[in-house]
Amino acid sequence: MVTTNKYEIKKSKFSNKNMINLANRKQVIDKKPVLDKKIIQNPDVSVVVKNRKTELVNSDLFSLADYHKDHFEGELFNKVSQFRAFITDVRNKGYYQYQRKISSMSGHSVIVNNKINKHKMILFASNNYLGLTGHPEVIDAAVLAIKKYGSGSGGVPLLGGTMSLHKELERRLARFKGMEDAVLFSSGYSANVGIISSLVGKNDVVVNDKLNHASIIDGSIMSGGQFVVFPHNNMRLLEKKLASIPSNRGILLVVDGVFSMDGDIANLPEIINLKKKYNFRTMIDEAHATGVIGSFGRGTPSYFNLEGKVDIVMGTMSKALGAVGGFIASSEEVVDYVRHYARSFFFSTSLPPATIASLIKVIDILERDGTALVKKLHNNSEYFRYLLSCNHIKTRGESFIPIVPIIVGDDLLLRKIHSELNEKGLFVNAVPYPAVPKKECRLRLSIMATHTRDELEYAANEIVKIFRKYNLINV
Numbered sequence: 001m002v003t004t005n006k007y008e009i010k011k012s013k014f015s016n017k018n019m020i021n022l023a024n025r026k027q028v029i030d031k032k033p034v035l036d037k038k039i040i041q042n043p044d045v046s047v048v049v050k051n052r053k054t055e056l057v058n059s060d061l062f063s064l065a066d067y068h069k070d071h072f073e074g075e076l077f078n079k080v081s082q083f084r085a086f087i088t089d090v091r092n093k094g095y096y097q098y099q100r101k102i103s104s105m106s107g108h109s110v111i112v113n114n115k116i117n118k119h120k121m122i123l124f125a126s127n128n129y130l131g132l133t134g135h136p137e138v139i140d141a142a143v144l145a146i147k148k149y150g151s152g153s154g155g156v157p158l159l160g161g162t163m164s165l166h167k168e169l170e171r172r173l174a175r176f177k178g179m180e181d182a183v184l185f186s187s188g189y190s191a192n193v194g195i196i197s198s199l200v201g202k203n204d205v206v207v208n209d210k211l212n213h214a215s216i217i218d219g220s221i222m223s224g225g226q227f228v229v230f231p232h233n234n235m236r237l238l239e240k241k242l243a244s245i246p247s248n249r250g251i252l253l254v255v256d257g258v259f260s261m262d263g264d265i266a267n268l269p270e271i272i273n274l275k276k277k278y279n280f281r282t283m284i285d286e287a288h289a290t291g292v293i294g295s296f297g298r299g300t301p302s303y304f305n306l307e308g309k310v311d312i313v314m315g316t317m318s319k320a321l322g323a324v325g326g327f328i329a330s331s332e333e334v335v336d337y338v339r340h341y342a343r344s345f346f347f348s349t350s351l352p353p354a355t356i357a358s359l360i361k362v363i364d365i366l367e368r369d370g371t372a373l374v375k376k377l378h379n380n381s382e383y384f385r386y387l388l389s390c391n392h393i394k395t396r397g398e399s400f401i402p403i404v405p406i407i408v409g410d411d412l413l414l415r416k417i418h419s420e421l422n423e424k425g426l427f428v429n430a431v432p433y434p435a436v437p438k439k440e441c442r443l444r445l446s447i448m449a450t451h452t453r454d455e456l457e458y459a460a461n462e463i464v465k466i467f468r469k470y471n472l473i474n475v
C-alpha cells in the first residue's frame with residue numbers, strides 16, 4: 001500500500017495542547033450534573049463562556065442527547081447555556097469537527113480554513129458522488145441561466161414561481177425515472193415531508209423501515225396517520241406487520257433505496273412480491289441511489305429491473321446530481337394531488353433558475369455518460385473497501401456502494417480517531433450517539449468517482465494505522 005505524507009497537516013498553534021484549557025482554571029465536574037427530573041444544574045461551579053456565566057462540564061461524560069430540550073425545566077434558555085459549556089469543552093479538546101470551513105469547490109479534495117491558515121484535505125464527506133458539481137458543462141449551463149433569468153424564481157410554485165425551466169426539469173426527471181410525471185421541492189427533506197403528509201391521513205397507515213431517513217420519519221409524524229416500524233430490511237417481520245393492518249386502511253410503505261447510514265440496499269424484489277398478498281402502496285427514497293446504482297444511475301428500481309413497479313419515487317438533487325432540491329416522480333394523478341396538498345411544496349419558494357439549468361445539464365450528462373461514471377464510482381468504492389478488508393477492518397454495506405461505515409463503538413474513541421484523521425488531512429464524518437446506537441457509533445466515509453487511487457490508498461493506510469494504535473483490529 002502506498003503511504004504518502006503529502007496531505008499531512010502541521011499542528012497549528014491552536015492544537016489541543018495549546019488551547020486554553022478551561023479545566024485547569026476551574027473545577028471540572030466529573031459526574032453527570034443531572035439532578036431531579038433530569039434538570040441539568042450545578043450553581044456552585046461556574047465558568048464564563050463568552051460573557052455568560054455557566055457551568056463547566058467534562059464533555060467526555062456527555063453526548064448531544066443529554067442536552068435535548070425535554071431534559072430541562074424552568075427558564076427557557078437554561079438548556080442553551082448548559083449546552084454551551086459542554087460544546088465549549090468539546091471544542092477546547094479539539095474534538096469539534098462540525099462546519100469546517102471549505103473555501104474551494106466541493107471536489108474530491110478541498111481547501112479548508114482553520115483559524116490561522118488553509119489546508120488541502122481529501123474530502124470523504126461529500127454526497128457529490130460523481131463529482132458533477134464542478135463539471136464544466138454544468139457550470140456553463142448555470143451561468144447562462146443566471147444571466148437570462150436572474151438569481152431567483154420570485155415566488156412559490158403555484159403563484160408566480162414556476163418558470164419553463166422548472167417544468168422542463170420535472171419532465172426530464174420523470175423520464176429519467178421511468179414515471180409519468182414529477183414535481184420539484186426546495187429540498188429532499190421537504191419532498192419527503194410534503195409527499196407523506198399530503199397523502200397519508202388520520203385513517204391511513206405509514207409503514208417505515210427502522211433506518212429510514214429522518215425526513216421520512218418527520219413526514220410520517222406530521223401526517224397524523226398510524227405509524228408502524230419494522231426492523232431494518234427484515235422482510236419476515238415486515239410481512240407480519242402488514243398482515244396485522246386491517247384491510248380497509250390505506251397503507252404507504254416507505255423505504256430508502258440505498259440506506260444512508262448503513263450503505264445497504266432495500267430488498268425491493270421482496271417488497272414488490274408482498275404486493276401480491278397485501279394491498280399497499282410503495283414509496284422509495286432514492287437520495288443515495290440516484291446517480292449511484294441502476295443503469296445510467298437511474299436508481300434502485302432500475303438496479304433490480306423493477307422500473308414502473310414502485311408507486312412513488314422520491315429523490316434529492318443535492319447528492320449525485322450535485323446541486324440542491326428534491327422531487328417525487330409518480331403517476332400523473334398522484335403528482336397532481338401532491339401539487340395541491342403538499343404544504344412544503346406550495347408554501348415554499350421554488351428553486352432558483354441557475355440551479356434548475358445545472359440539473360437539466362446533469363440529467364443530459366447522466367443519460368450520455370452515466371454508465372461510465374457509475375462504474376468509476378463502484379470501482380473506487382470496491383477498491384477502498386478492499387484495502388480496508390485486507391487489513392481486517394470491517395465495513396458495513398454493499399461492496400460497490402460509496403457510503404462506507406466503519407463501526408468504532410465507543411463515542412470518546414470515535415472523537416479521538418476523528419480528530420487524528422483530521423490532523424492527517426482526511427476530511428471524514430463521524431456519526432456519534434444519538435444519531436446511531438452507542439455501540440454502533442462510526443466513521444462514515446463517502447467515496448467519489450473522482451477520488452484517485454493514491455487518495456484512496458492514503459486514506460485506507462491512515463485508518464489502518466490509527467485502528468492498530470487503538471487495538472481495534474482483532475488479529
Ligand SMILES: Cc1ncc(COP(=O)(O)O)c(C=O)c1O
Binds near residue numbers: 285287
Ligand atoms: C435518505 C435521505 N433522504 C432525504 C434526505 C434529505 O435530502 P436533502 O439534503 O436534499 O434535503 C437525505 C439527506 O441527507 C437523505 O440521506
